[in-house]
Amino acid sequence: MSAIAFPVPDAGILARRDAIVAGLSGLVPPASLITSADERRPYETDALTAYRRMPLAVVLPETTQQVAAVLRYCRDAGVPVVPRGAGTSLAGGAIPQEDAVVVGVSKLNRIREIDYANRIARVEAGVTNLAVTGAVSAEGFFYAPDPSSQLACSIGGNIGMNSGGAHCLKYGVTTNNVLGVTLVTLDGEIVEIGGGHLDSPGYDLLGLINGSEGQLGIVTEAVVRILRAAEGARPVLFGFPTSEQAGAAVAAIIGAGIIPVAMEFMDKPAIEICEAFAHAGYPMDVEALLIIEVEGSDTEMDAQLARIVAIAREHGVSTVKESKSAMEAAAIWKGRKSAFGATGRIADYICMDGTIPTGQLPYVLKRMAEIVKGYGLRVANVFHAGDGNLHPLILYNCNDPVEAQKAEDAGMDILKLCVEVGGCLTGEHGVGIEKRDLMTFQFNEADLAQQMRVRAVFDPGWLLNPAKVFPLEGRVAA
Amino acid sequence: MIIHTPTTEAQACAIVKSVIDSRVPLSIRGGGTRAGLGRPAQAASTLSSAGLTGITLYEPSEMVIAARAGTPLAEVQQTLASQGQMLPFEPMDHRALYGSEGEPTIGAVAACNISGSRRINAGAARDSLIGVRLVNGRGEMIKSGGRVMKNVTGLDLVKLVSGSHGTLGFLTEVTFRVLPKPERIATLQWRGLSDEVGVALLAKALGSPFEPMAAAHLPAGIAGPEALTLLRLENFSASIDYRGGELALLLGDYGVPDRLEGEAIAALWRSIRDAAIFAGSREAVWRLSLKPYDAPPAVAAIKRALPAARCFYDWGGGLVWLGIPGVGDAGAAVIRAVIQSLGGHATLVRAPDALRTAVGVFQPLAGPLMRLTAGIKTSFDPAGIFEPGRMYAGI
Numbered sequence: 001m002s003a004i005a006f007p008v009p010d011a012g013i014l015a016r017r018d019a020i021v022a023g024l025s026g027l028v029p030p031a032s033l034i035t036s037a038d039e040r041r042p043y044e045t046d047a048l049t050a051y052r053r054m055p056l057a058v059v060l061p062e063t064t065q066q067v068a069a070v071l072r073y074c075r076d077a078g079v080p081v082v083p084r085g086a087g088t089s090l091a092g093g094a095i096p097q098e099d100a101v102v103v104g105v106s107k108l109n110r111i112r113e114i115d116y117a118n119r120i121a122r123v124e125a126g127v128t129n130l131a132v133t134g135a136v137s138a139e140g141f142f143y144a145p146d147p148s149s150q151l152a153c154s155i156g157g158n159i160g161m162n163s164g165g166a167h168c169l170k171y172g173v174t175t176n177n178v179l180g181v182t183l184v185t186l187d188g189e190i191v192e193i194g195g196g197h198l199d200s201p202g203y204d205l206l207g208l209i210n211g212s213e214g215q216l217g218i219v220t221e222a223v224v225r226i227l228r229a230a231e232g233a234r235p236v237l238f239g240f241p242t243s244e245q246a247g248a249a250v251a252a253i254i255g256a257g258i259i260p261v262a263m264e265f266m267d268k269p270a271i272e273i274c275e276a277f278a279h280a281g282y283p284m285d286v287e288a289l290l291i292i293e294v295e296g297s298d299t300e301m302d303a304q305l306a307r308i309v310a311i312a313r314e315h316g317v318s319t320v321k322e323s324k325s326a327m328e329a330a331a332i333w334k335g336r337k338s339a340f341g342a343t344g345r346i347a348d349y350i351c352m353d354g355t356i357p358t359g360q361l362p363y364v365l366k367r368m369a370e371i372v373k374g375y376g377l378r379v380a381n382v383f384h385a386g387d388g389n390l391h392p393l394i395l396y397n398c399n400d401p402v403e404a405q406k407a408e409d410a411g412m413d414i415l416k417l418c419v420e421v422g423g424c425l426t427g428e429h430g431v432g433i434e435k436r437d438l439m440t441f442q443f444n445e446a447d448l449a450q451q452m453r454v455r456a457v458f459d460p461g462w463l464l465n466p467a468k469v470f471p472l473e474g475r476v477a478a
Numbered sequence: 479m480i481i482h483t484p485t486t487e488a489q490a491c492a493i494v495k496s497v498i499d500s501r502v503p504l505s506i507r508g509g510g511t512r513a514g515l516g517r518p519a520q521a522a523s524t525l526s527s528a529g530l531t532g533i534t535l536y537e538p539s540e541m542v543i544a545a546r547a548g549t550p551l552a553e554v555q556q557t558l559a560s561q562g563q564m565l566p567f568e569p570m571d572h573r574a575l576y577g578s579e580g581e582p583t584i585g586a587v588a589a590c591n592i593s594g595s596r597r598i599n600a601g602a603a604r605d606s607l608i609g610v611r612l613v614n615g616r617g618e619m620i621k622s623g624g625r626v627m628k629n630v631t632g633l634d635l636v637k638l639v640s641g642s643h644g645t646l647g648f649l650t651e652v653t654f655r656v657l658p659k660p661e662r663i664a665t666l667q668w669r670g671l672s673d674e675v676g677v678a679l680l681a682k683a684l685g686s687p688f689e690p691m692a693a694a695h696l697p698a699g700i701a702g703p704e705a706l707t708l709l710r711l712e713n714f715s716a717s718i719d720y721r722g723g724e725l726a727l728l729l730g731d732y733g734v735p736d737r738l739e740g741e742a743i744a745a746l747w748r749s750i751r752d753a754a755i756f757a758g759s760r761e762a763v764w765r766l767s768l769k770p771y772d773a774p775p776a777v778a779a780i781k782r783a784l785p786a787a788r789c790f791y792d793w794g795g796g797l798v799w800l801g802i803p804g805v806g807d808a809g810a811a812v813i814r815a816v817i818q819s820l821g822g823h824a825t826l827v828r829a830p831d832a833l834r835t836a837v838g839v840f841q842p843l844a845g846p847l848m849r850l851t852a853g854i855k856t857s858f859d860p861a862g863i864f865e866p867g868r869m870y871a872g873i
Binding site for chain 1: 593620853869
């Protein structure tokens with residue numbers, strides 16, 4: 001595929017490569033500077049593997065101070081910087097360019113403080129999402145945002161993309177669970193934003209940093225909210241004869257004043273793919289499956305489920321299957337959370353991430369099927385039904401350039417559809433390079449210019465993750 | 479004093495454009511009930527949202543509501559209540575504290591990030607605000623966010639605008655996510671605990687699986703002669719019984735709690751939310767945000783220097799409302815020094831204009847933060863038209 005353009009590498013920077021590497025070598029320990037082609041190769045792409053560019057060099061600082069020194073150096077040398085967490089971006093948020101230095105946070109992997117009394121943890125940016133929960137689970141606590149890549153993805157990357165997950169219907173996304181960050185600006189200044197307290201004065205820079213896709217600075221540490229886990233949690237499978245009935249059941253559950261901790265939707269192709277991989281016991285004779293999870297004591301869960309089951313029956317549910325053990329519950333979630341990986345076993349795919357008003361669900365599902373069929377391709381749908389965050393997986397063969405282009409075109413048509421019905425291009429994966437050129441469908445010139453002027457306050461020369469988020473044409477400085 | 483009252487977004491843009499060249503500053507006004515919040519701004523003209531009213535979108539099954547900025551908050555709340563829903567963050571009403579009149583607007587709730595006791599569990603106004611439309615200082619209509627609750631498309635200007643007190647632009651329409659009202663509300667109340675013990679109780683409860691939605695401690699003399707430590711549960715009826723019982727067991731060392739439901743305890747929670755304890759007094763009123771466990775020692779340190787101070791705790795201790803005799807600097811130097819040593823911030827919510835100008839309202843920002851703040855102000859409002867000096871000198 002080559003549909004997404006990259007900026008032409010700056011020949012002057014490429015010519016200065018040896019000098020730039022020498023300059024960086026004085027700022028970090030030898031093991032933190034990667035220059036050989038073989039060792040740089042793992043950094044040439046992220047989870048949007050169809051695109052790759054070999055970076056000039058890769059730096060993996062061990063301290064915030066080293067990050068500051070590297071950023072200051074790159075600013076002075078006029079070298080673009082591509083920040084990188086764990087490299088799990090599906091939107092190409094961490095894909096480098098030939099004239100850029102990748103600054104990865106993987107060596108910033110210490111959990112610095114756990115404070116149960118105040119219900120906060122201070123962690124470095126390279127700590128994985130699941131490791132935060134792992135560090136506090138013995139005391140019954142957890143870190144709420146749970147993207148499917150949580151085993152690998154880093155807190156720094158989560159902040160960059162404002163990551164969500166399956167449980168944000170109740171617990172919110174990253175921006176609702178981060179109380180403070182240590183931000184290194186391109187000038188090499190170390191700025192503490194927020195902290196263990198709530199709602200800092202002045203403009204909400206914390207809210208601005210979350211989801212800024214590495215364009216405002218590099219986050220090296222974060223203070224996150226840790227929560228006490230519920231007494232128990234139980235996912236239940238609800239199979240429906242049609243997607244419309246499943247969608248109507250979701251609306252009716254919310255309408256009844258019930259907010260389950262998660263409501264996940266899978267269509268038939270997704271059910272088949274995930275069941276073959278995870279053996280989760282998903283029903284195979286239904287067109288749509290909801291995984292609805294409730295929390296609380298056994299009695300509370302029984303009571304809440306009774307209400308949900310009653311509503312589901314009113315909407316024609318054909319199968320209700322409760323998890324009877326922790327193992328069954330884990331298998332149900334394993335199937336859902338490995339949906340992308342399991343799909344990858346049978347075909348190449350691109351994963352879309354638009355959000356729609358949930359009332360538009362039946363119409364959008366129908367239109368998506370038509371769009372993808374129109375390109376002669378197949379789609380499997382997995383999504384967060386409670387909040388309308390869709391993840392259509394468009395299946396294709398990446399060795400067939402014509403089919404690859406069709407898949408990308410179908411994806412773009414789907415995202416435009418999301419915007420048309422009142423939704424947005426991306427609910428939790430970020431814009432990256434993938435959706436950069438669609439930004440003009442969601443925002444007009446004035447909207448984008450305002451965002452770019454705010455961006456320019458932090459990076460007037462467009463050095464930080466420059467080819468991302470905003471269309472390459474029409475860029476605005478301070 | 480000129481008051482502009484646009485009835486369309488286009489009119490609002492035209493008004494802003496008309497003052498850019500002359501740099502005549504504009505004060506932004508919703509219902510005027512919170513005019514005392516922030517530094518006194520110096521503006522010759524007022525831009526009012528009073529002509530921009532009405533709910534523009536309400537989809538109960540999608541848990542989303544949008545309204546023009548001048549819509550009375552009460553109208554939004556009544557509309558939600560008619561469908562058994564509510565704003566998640568329990569916005570504070572400033573009328574008691576300021577002795578102000580009029581109707582608070584939904585736009586001001588967004589612009590000033592106004593939250594209440596539920597903030598500790600359900601998030602602040604900024605966490606539920608999912609979309610804004612505003613006129614920036616160039617007279618351009620800008621939108622950010624939208625009507626869906628999961629949206630990471632582009633920079634989150636929604637958050638920047640929430641809590642900017644009108645200094646970045648004139649909001650014309652705001653969109654919030656909403657929640658179902660709980661089936662039942664009940665409060666557990668312990669009596670006679672010290673500040674330290676009260677906050678420890680609240681922390682233990684908030685670290686339990688039983689999800690208190692609000693947690694406050696009122697020292698002796700604030701709401702009667704005895705100290706009150708309060709946990710509010712909101713849930714399905716059977717869960718209230720169960721969780722109340724479990725919490726009473728878990729917290730048995732602190733004594734047997736009273737279980738309260740009904741209008742009297744609801745009124746007490748409203749007075750906590752609104753800091754109404756300080757209504758009608760001449761005290762300067764501060765709002766301190768700290769880590770919960772830092773709050774009792776911070777209060778003790780402040781009281782050593784300012785013995786006449788009185789206070790109460792919300793947010794499990796993380797929010798301290800403090801009343802200080804409004805003389806001298808109203809305790810600014812003492813309070814800010816204590817906060818400086820612990821981390822957190824202090825806001826001078828109520829004081830005479832001259833005092834708020836002199837000592838500032840919001841916690842002073844460190845150099846790099848101030849530079850970013852000034853840059854952001856300029857990026858929205860290059861001519862410095864909106865609410866000059868409302869947050870900080872020049873901002």
